[in-house]
Amino acid sequence: MSRRILITLLLGFILIPAGTCPAQTFDDTVAVIIKEKLGGPQITGGFSVGTCQISSLTVIPELYKRREYRPIWVNARTVEQLVRAIEETYKDGLDPEDYHLEEIRQQWSMTRTVKSLDPSLAASLDLILTDAFVRLANHSNCGKQDPLTYHPQWNLDRKIADTDPVVFIEQAIASRCLVQTFNAWKISHPSYTRLKAALAAYRAIRGSGGWESVPPGPALKKGLIDPRVSALRRRLGKTFDLQESAADPLTFSDALQQAVIHFQHRHGLKEDGVVGKETLAALNVPVEDRIDQIRVNLERARWVLRDPGNTFVLVDIAGFRIVFNKNNKIIWSCKAQVGQPYRDTPVFRSKITQIELNPAWVVPPTIFKKDILPAVQKDPSYLNKKGLKILNRQGSEVNPKTVNWSLYPGSPFPYTLRQNPGAGNALGRIKIIFPNPYLVYMHDTPHKELFASEDRTFSSGCIRLEKPFELAELLLDDPSRWSPENIMRAGEPGKTRILTLPTPVTILLLYVTVEVDKDGIIFFNKDPYNRDSAVLDGLGRDSGIRPIQ
Numbered sequence: 001m002s003r004r005i006l007i008t009l010l011l012g013f014i015l016i017p018a019g020t021c022p023a024q025t026f027d028d029t030v031a032v033i034i035k036e037k038l039g040g041p042q043i044t045g046g047f048s049v050g051t052c053q054i055s056s057l058t059v060i061p062e063l064y065k066r067r068e069y070r071p072i073w074v075n076a077r078t079v080e081q082l083v084r085a086i087e088e089t090y091k092d093g094l095d096p097e098d099y100h101l102e103e104i105r106q107q108w109s110m111t112r113t114v115k116s117l118d119p120s121l122a123a124s125l126d127l128i129l130t131d132a133f134v135r136l137a138n139h140s141n142c143g144k145q146d147p148l149t150y151h152p153q154w155n156l157d158r159k160i161a162d163t164d165p166v167v168f169i170e171q172a173i174a175s176r177c178l179v180q181t182f183n184a185w186k187i188s189h190p191s192y193t194r195l196k197a198a199l200a201a202y203r204a205i206r207g208s209g210g211w212e213s214v215p216p217g218p219a220l221k222k223g224l225i226d227p228r229v230s231a232l233r234r235r236l237g238k239t240f241d242l243q244e245s246a247a248d249p250l251t252f253s254d255a256l257q258q259a260v261i262h263f264q265h266r267h268g269l270k271e272d273g274v275v276g277k278e279t280l281a282a283l284n285v286p287v288e289d290r291i292d293q294i295r296v297n298l299e300r301a302r303w304v305l306r307d308p309g310n311t312f313v314l315v316d317i318a319g320f321r322i323v324f325n326k327n328n329k330i331i332w333s334c335k336a337q338v339g340q341p342y343r344d345t346p347v348f349r350s351k352i353t354q355i356e357l358n359p360a361w362v363v364p365p366t367i368f369k370k371d372i373l374p375a376v377q378k379d380p381s382y383l384n385k386k387g388l389k390i391l392n393r394q395g396s397e398v399n400p401k402t403v404n405w406s407l408y409p410g411s412p413f414p415y416t417l418r419q420n421p422g423a424g425n426a427l428g429r430i431k432i433i434f435p436n437p438y439l440v441y442m443h444d445t446p447h448k449e450l451f452a453s454e455d456r457t458f459s460s461g462c463i464r465l466e467k468p469f470e471l472a473e474l475l476l477d478d479p480s481r482w483s484p485e486n487i488m489r490a491g492e493p494g495k496t497r498i499l500t501l502p503t504p505v506t507i508l509l510l511y512v513t514v515e516v517d518k519d520g521i522i523f524f525n526k527d528p529y530n531r532d533s534a535v536l537d538g539l540g541r542d543s544g545i546r547p548i549q
Contacts, residue, residue, distance in 0.1 A: 026119065031069040033123035038064055049127045050107075052100045056134045062166045063130070071126040072173060079108060081178040082133060087547040088182075092302075093199055093295030094139060095540050096547045099132040134169055140185035143302035145538040150531060151511075153346040153438060156304055189305040190328055192298070194516035199294045201522075202287060206544060210287040211238040220275035224252040232256070232275060235283055236263060267524050268319070270454055282524075291542050293524060296535045297514040304510060312506040313352060313471070315442075315463055317345050318513045318525040320456040322442070322465060324474050330518075332474055337445065337456040337464035343370075344529050345461050347511055350434040351504035355472050357491030359431040363388065363417035364439050367460050369409045372417060377405055383417075387424055391416045421494050429491060430468045432475070434507050444468045457528050463509075475501055 037049070038061045047054055054060060064070075073079050086099040107125040111117055147154045175181045187193075205211065214220075214231045230249045233256060236242035242259035257273040264271045267282045275283070314323040317338050324332040339345035343366070363372055375382045383390070383400050390398040392415055403415070419425055428444025438461065445464040450456060458464070465471060469484035476482040476499065491497050513525045513532055 026117070026122075027071055027074070029119040030071045030122045030126065033120055034064055034071065034127065035069040037123065037127065038069070049124045049131075050103060052103050052128050052131065054127065054131050056131065059134055059165050059169060060127070060130055063169055066166065066170070071122065073126050073129045076112075078178055079129065081182070082129060082136075083108070085136060085178070085182040086132060089136070089139075090547055091196055091200065092140075093196075093298040093539070093542075094144060095543070098139075098144070098540075099135055100128050101132075101547060104128060104132065133173065136182075137169060137172060137185065139302070140182075140187075141302075141306060143299050145299060145535060147300075147303045147347075149538070150534055151347040153348045155348045187302060187305050189301070189308070190518070191515070192301045192305050194518075194520065195294060195298050195301060195514065197520065198514070198516050198522045199291065199298065202291050202294060203544075205238055206287045206291060211235050213284045214275070214280060216280070219277075220252055222252050222254065222257045222273060225250050226252070229256070232260075232283070236260070239263070241266070266522060268454055268526055288542065288544070290524065292536050293532060294514050294522075295539060295542060296532050297512060299535055299539055300510070300512065304508060308508065309506050312508055313475075315345070315507065315509040316515070316525075317347070317509060317511045318528055319515065319523070320525075322463070322471065324471065332470065334470065335451045335456065335466040337447075337450055337458045338528075339459050339461040340457045341529055343460045345459070345463060345509060346436075346438050346440060347509050348436060348438075349506065349508050350436050352432060352434045352475055352507050353501055353504050354433040355475065355487075355499045355501070356431040356433060357487070357497045357499070358421035358429055358493070358495055359425070359427045359443070360421055360496060361419040361426045363419070364460070365413075368413060368417060371460070373405070373408055376400070386419065387422065388417050388419050391418055421496055428468070429488070430472060432465075432468065432471065440509075442468065442471075455526065455528065472499075475505055477502065 037047075064072075073082075083101070083104060086096050086101050086104070089096050089099065104125070107121060107128065110121060111125060147156070172178075172181050212231060212234060214235055215228050217226075217228055220226060220228060220232060225248075227250060229252050232252075233242060233246065233249055236256070236259045241263040242256065244255050246253055246255070260275060260279065261271045261273045263269075263283070264273075264279055267279075269279055269282060308325075310328070311326050314325055315336065315338075316323060320336050320338060322334050322336050323330050372382075372388070379385075380400065382388075390400055390403065392398050398415060421429075424446060426446070428446055430444045432442040434441065440462050442463045442465055447458070447464070448466075450458050450464075451466045469487050472487050473479065473482055473484050476487070482499075487499075490499070511529065511531055513527050515523050515525070517523070
C-alpha cells in the first residue's frame with residue numbers, strides 16, 4: 001500500500017465521526033427507506049409521515065422514482081430557504097402549519113444536534129419537506145381551495161404550468177436559488193399586493209387590542225351630545241376614518257359626520273352620516289372577522305390574478321359594479337344590478353364579442369317558468385301589458401287565447417316569448433354579448449331608479465349597467481367613430497343592429513367582498529350570496545399567532 005493511500009484512509013477515519021457512514025452510503029440507506037414508504041399499497045388511500053399527512057399521492061412518488069428515491073433536501077441552505085418561504089405564507093393569509101412548519105422545525109433541529117443521524121429520521125424529514133414544497137407551489141400558483149367547490153360554472157384554468165407537474169417541481173427544486181423560485185410564484189398584480197397590505201394593517205389593529213364596540217341605542221347624528229359619541233370616535237380612529245381629535249369628544253361634530261360618511265362609503269352603506277342600525281352593525285363587526293374576510297379575498301385573488309391579461313372587463317358581483325381594467329389600471333367603472341340570491345349571477349370567464357343595439361328580448365326558460373307563467377295564469381292580459389309576443393317555431397305570432405296555459409310547466413313550452421325593441425324592453429337600448437352556456441349578458445335597463453339602492457340584487461342573473469353606452473365606446477375602441485352619442489344614434493328606434501368588436505375583450509365575472517384602491521383605501525362589500533363563510537372554512541380560521549421569523 002502506498003503512503004499516499006494510507007494517509008488518505010487515515011484522514012478518512014479521522015474526519016468521519018464514529019457511528020456514521022460515508023455520505024453516499026448514508027444517502028443510499030435513506031433512499032431505501034423512502035422507497036419503502038412510497039412503494040407500499042397504503043399510499044393509494046393517503047398516508048402520513050409522523051404527524052404530517054402527505055397531500056400529493058401522484059407527484060411525490062413519481063418525483064422520487066425518477067431520482068431513484070435519493071433524498072432531495074441534502075443542502076442546509078435550501079432547507080432554510082424553504083422554511084422562510086413557509087413562514088412568509090402568513091402574509092398571504094395562509095396558515096404556515098398547512099406546510100408542516102412546526103414538524104419541520106422540530107425534525108430539522110434534531111438533525112442539526114444529534115451526533116449520529118438516524119436514516120429513518122432523514123427520510124421522514126425529506127418527505128415532509130418535499131410535501132411542503134409541492135403544497136407551497138400549488139397554493140402559491142393556484143390557491144389553496146378548488147374554486148369549482150364554490151362555483152360550479154368556474155372555467156378559469158388553474159394549471160401551474162403547461163408542463164408535466166413532476167417536471168415543474170423537479171425544475172423548481174433544481175433551481176440554484178430557491179428564493180428566486182418562491183418570488184416568481186408570488187402574485188405581483190397590484191390588487192393582490194394591496195390586499196396583502198390591508199391584511200397586515202388589520203392584523204396590526206388586532207395586535208394593538210382591536211376596536212371596542214359602539215354601544216347600542218338610538219341613531220347617532222350631527223349635533224347630538226351623547227356618551228356613545230366618544231366610543232364612536234375611538235372606533236373610527238382605529239380604522240383611520242377619523243383623523244382629528246375633538247375638544248368635546250361627546251359632541252357629534254361636522255368632522256365626525258364626514259368620518260361616518262367615509263366609513264359608510266367603504267362598507268357599501270347609505271352615505272347619510274347617521275349611525276343607524278346598519279352602520280352600527282358594520283362598525284361592530286370584530287376585527288378578527290374583517291381579517292378573515294381579507295384572507296378569503298386573497299384566496300379568490302390567487303384563483304384569478306396569476307395572469308388576468310392587460311385588458312379586461314371585471315363584473316364585481318358582490319360590489320354591484322363593472323370595472324374596465326387596462327394595463328393594470330382601472331380606467332372606467334359604473335354601477336351594476338346583478339342576480340337575486342336565488343338566481344345568482346354565475347362566476348366564469350368569457351370574451352365580449354358583440355354589441356347589439358335596440359335588442360329584442362327572448363324570454364329564457366327559467367324566467368318563463370318562474371315569472372312569466374305564474375303571472376299569465378293569474379292575469380291573462382299580462383303578456384299584452386308587457387309587450388310580449390308568442391311565436392311558433394315558424395316565427396309566426398300566436399294568439400295567447402289559443403294557448404292552453406294549464407299544460408305548462410308540466411309539458412315543454414313549444415313557443416318562444418319575444419319582446420320587441422322599444423322603450424319598455426327589458427334589455428333597454430343596448431346588449432353586450434359574451435358567449436356562455438348560462439344565457440347571461442350585460443344590458444341596459446328601463447329600471448334606472450334601482451341604481452340608487454345600496455344592495456342591487458334585482459336581476460335574474462344577467463348584469464344591468466348604469467352606463468352601458470360608455471362601456472360600449474371603450475369596447476369598440478374607436479372614439480372618433482364610436483362615441484356614446486354616435487352609438488346611440490346608430491341604433492334607429494325599433495331597429496336592431498349588431499356591432500362586432502374589432503378585438504374580443506376578456507370579461508371576468510367574479511365575486512369579491514374586499515378590495516383596495518390605488519390610494520390604499522379598503523372597501524368591504526356585503527356578501528349578498530353568503531359565500532365567504534364556505535371559503536373561510538376551507539382556508540381555516542386565522543389563529544392570530546404569527547410564525548417566528
